[in-house]
Amino acid sequence: xxxxxxxxxxxxxxxxxxxxxxxxxxxxxxxxxxxxxxxxxxxxxxxxxxxxxxxxxxxxxxxxxxxxxxxxxxxxxxxxxxxxxxxxxxxxxxxxxxxxxxxxxxxxxxxxxxxxxxxx
Numbered sequence: 001x002x003x004x005x006x007x008x009x010x011x012x013x014x015x016x017x018x019x020x021x022x023x024x025x026x027x028x029x030x031x032x033x034x035x036x037x038x039x040x041x042x043x044x045x046x047x048x049x050x051x052x053x054x055x056x057x058x059x060x061x062x063x064x065x066x067x068x069x070x071x072x073x074x075x076x077x078x079x080x081x082x083x084x085x086x087x088x089x090x091x092x093x094x095x096x097x098x099x100x101x102x103x104x105x106x107x108x109x110x111x112x113x114x115x116x117x118x119x120x
Contacts, residue, residue, distance in 0.1 A: 014056050014090065017067040029067075032090055040089050047082025054109060055090045062114045076101045077110040 014032040034052050038044045059068050070092030077087040079102040087093060087110050093100035113120040 014059060015068065016070055016090075016092075037086060037089055041082065041085040045082055047080055048086055051083045051086025051109065052090070055086055055112070058110075058112045059090070062112060062119055072115050074099045074113040074115055075110060076103055076106065078102065078106065078108075079104055083109055 016030045016032060017028070034044070034049065037048060037052055041048050062073075063069070073091045073093055075087050075091050075093040077083045077100070084102060088100055091100075091112060095101075111120055
């Protein structure tokens with residue numbers, strides 16, 4: 001008898017509050033899960049799953065007692081397309097806003113920096 005597939009990734013949800021945009025301040029909660037990320041990326045793969053779990057863990061460590069604020073984040077990622085999509089989708093970081101960069105030769109998959117308190 002085959003084991004049932006793990007659904008822990010499908011149920012894992014990240015709660016993010018949109019707090020700033022071009023027309024002012026928002027208070028709209030976003031729920032991000034692996035299914036949303038898969039639709040954004042185009043397919044589910046190991047890089048996407050690793051990125052999702054790693055970023056979810058990091059974001060909850062950076063914002064342990066508060067709502068996750070993507071306007072307060074700066075990120076660096078390995079240049080793999082799966083990690084880049086996971087990082088930009090989950091953190092809101094973007095090249096045009098100087099909040100997202102890629103570096104090929106770093107010993108991590110990504111680095112996430114919280115700007116207001118300097119934690120990374």
